[in-house]
Amino acid sequence: MVNEYLRNDPLDLILTDKLNEAFFLLSGNKKCSNQLILKLLNAVKDKPVPLKNLRAFPPKIINIPTSYKCTLGCKMCSSGFQNTTSIREEKFLTHDEFNSLMPWIKESSIISFVGLGETLESPYIFDFLEKTRKKTTYLVTSGVPLKENTFFRLIECNLDYLQFSFDGNSSIGHGGGKKNYIRGFWEKIKTLQKIKHEHSGKTPKISIRVAVDKENIASLDELLNFSYEYKVNEVFLVPFVPIEQMFFDTSLFDNFNVNKNRLNQIIKIWRKKGLDVRTSIKNIFLHNANSPCMSIDNIVNFGYELDSPTVCCSSLSLPIKTQGYLPKEFWNSFPLRYLRYLHFSCEQTELPEFCKTCWTENAKNVSENYEQLTTINHEDALTLYNKASELKRIKKYLESQKGFNQLLKKPLHSSTRSSIYFHLGEIKIIKENYNEALSYMKQAVKFNYTHKRAFTYLYLLLSFHDVPTPIQRKKKVYLKWISSRK
Numbered sequence: 001m002v003n004e005y006l007r008n009d010p011l012d013l014i015l016t017d018k019l020n021e022a023f024f025l026l027s028g029n030k031k032c033s034n035q036l037i038l039k040l041l042n043a044v045k046d047k048p049v050p051l052k053n054l055r056a057f058p059p060k061i062i063n064i065p066t067s068y069k070c071t072l073g074c075k076m077c078s079s080g081f082q083n084t085t086s087i088r089e090e091k092f093l094t095h096d097e098f099n100s101l102m103p104w105i106k107e108s109s110i111i112s113f114v115g116l117g118e119t120l121e122s123p124y125i126f127d128f129l130e131k132t133r134k135k136t137t138y139l140v141t142s143g144v145p146l147k148e149n150t151f152f153r154l155i156e157c158n159l160d161y162l163q164f165s166f167d168g169n170s171s172i173g174h175g176g177g178k179k180n181y182i183r184g185f186w187e188k189i190k191t192l193q194k195i196k197h198e199h200s201g202k203t204p205k206i207s208i209r210v211a212v213d214k215e216n217i218a219s220l221d222e223l224l225n226f227s228y229e230y231k232v233n234e235v236f237l238v239p240f241v242p243i244e245q246m247f248f249d250t251s252l253f254d255n256f257n258v259n260k261n262r263l264n265q266i267i268k269i270w271r272k273k274g275l276d277v278r279t280s281i282k283n284i285f286l287h288n289a290n291s292p293c294m295s296i297d298n299i300v301n302f303g304y305e306l307d308s309p310t311v312c313c314s315s316l317s318l319p320i321k322t323q324g325y326l327p328k329e330f331w332n333s334f335p336l337r338y339l340r341y342l343h344f345s346c347e348q349t350e351l352p353e354f355c356k357t358c359w360t361e362n363a364k365n366v367s368e369n370y371e372q373l374t375t376i377n378h379e380d381a382l383t384l385y386n387k388a389s390e391l392k393r394i395k396k397y398l399e400s401q402k403g404f405n406q407l408l409k410k411p412l413h414s415s416t417r418s419s420i421y422f423h424l425g426e427i428k429i430i431k432e433n434y435n436e437a438l439s440y441m442k443q444a445v446k447f448n449y450t451h452k453r454a455f456t457y458l459y460l461l462l463s464f465h466d467v468p469t470p471i472q473r474k475k476k477v478y479l480k481w482i483s484s485r486k
């Protein structure tokens with residue numbers, strides 16, 4: 001039975017292994033852009049489904065945004081609130097939207113109410129907490145709207161973890177690093193801990209997440225000292241990831257090795273004193289590289305567009321949307337199976353480019369990526385790209401390939417590089433050179449993990465091969481972490 005939403009898109013059907021339905025749909029559609037796909041579909045009839053053994057259960061951790069409004073205006077904000085107080089007309093997650101996430105909630109163990117704006121601004125947050133009280137719940141806030149009566153209600157709703165985003169004296173962080181803000185923050189933590197103990201409860205546990213940059217690293221000892229004194233349960237020291245070039249110099253990624261060692265030294269001292277301080281869920285210390293990524297299979301992160309979640313704790317999205325799928329279908333679609341294949345069975349060099357420059361996977365690479373981005377000449381690349389594309393359109397394939405190959409020698413944005421590989425791959429499909437086409441489509445997907453058509457070709461081309469998938473799935477660190485939270 002094919003869902004109504006999926007019925008119209010043959011690429012969705014292929015990426016969820018419904019090849020017969022896709023074939024039926026495409027046979028009645030003479031759109032020339034789909035003729036190559038139809039030809040390949042015909043050729044792979046009766047071939048095994050690619051990477052079919054790389055299936056997994058839906059994720060146990062689900063991040064849900066409750067608010068699209070925030071008035072704090074932190075300069076380091078990655079949700080877009082630097083210059084605005086709201087990023088969506090409907091300022092809060094509605095009950096209907098929340099209910100649409102129920103199939104995911106049912107599958108999960110930990111529900112984290114986080115962002116995109118200020119979680120506690122949502123007028124519905126207590127309803128959501130009531131509905132999830134049997135799960136382990138997390139709520140992330142700046143703490144600004146948190147009053148004593150709000151805290152009592154959080155206790156009544158059985159909230160397990162209350163996490164504050166706080167960056168000490170960083171001028172681009174929460175409260176701009178102002179002395180009054182910092183003083184008010186610690187006063188609040190002190191009061192909340194007092195209330196909690198008077199209430200004779202252990203929850204919510206208090207957690208603090210600090211985006212560490214070059215400015216606040218100098219006063220981290222002070223911040224950790226207060227955390228220790230006020231019996232904060234855990235402190236996450238996460239390197240501030242600059243979203244704009246202008247903030248790169250303030251981040252730890254500038255002169256990374258020195259800053260990494262400095263941060264690790266601080267962590268070491270405070271862990272010895274008994275404070276639970278770490279850089280991420282898995283790691284106590286900041287590393288150059290982690291492999292495989294700890295997020296894989298464990299987190300789904302709903303954001304601005306609810307039907308296009310990211311499938312990890314960073315921003316990696318997929319070419320298909322959740323709409324029309326049960327969690328287990330979406331979670332086992334081809335793009336997710338392929339992500340598992342790359343992370344568990346391949347070399348680091350084959351990972352999606354997005355992962356190679358993600359700090360949780362390889363913090364060192366983040367700094368190198370920034371340097372590379374500054375040398376790209378977009379206009380020059382675009383002119384050459386358009387020229388080579390036109391040559392392909394008029395079927396001058398040799399000249400087109402030559403143009404694309406020359407362009408590949410230049411520094412390029414990932415999405416442009418992906419498109420070039422895609423075109424080169426399509427030319428190879430036209431020429432029926434499927435092995436080379438496969439190599440190109442792998443590259444196209446690597447440089448743009450949301451490229452749906454490239455993914456579709458990759459699926460079909462992989463079907464010709466018996467891909468060995470020895471899974472080196474490392475110990476499920478998250479599952480251990482999850483069970484410790486029940």
Ligand code: SF4
Binds near residue numbers: 070072076079082165
């Ligand atoms: S409190 Fe959070 S959402 Fe609001 S501006 Fe600061 S970083 Fe952005």
Ligand code: SF4
Binds near residue numbers: 293311312315354360
């Ligand atoms: S972007 Fe890749 S490496 Fe980073 S958290 Fe997501 S899956 Fe992991």
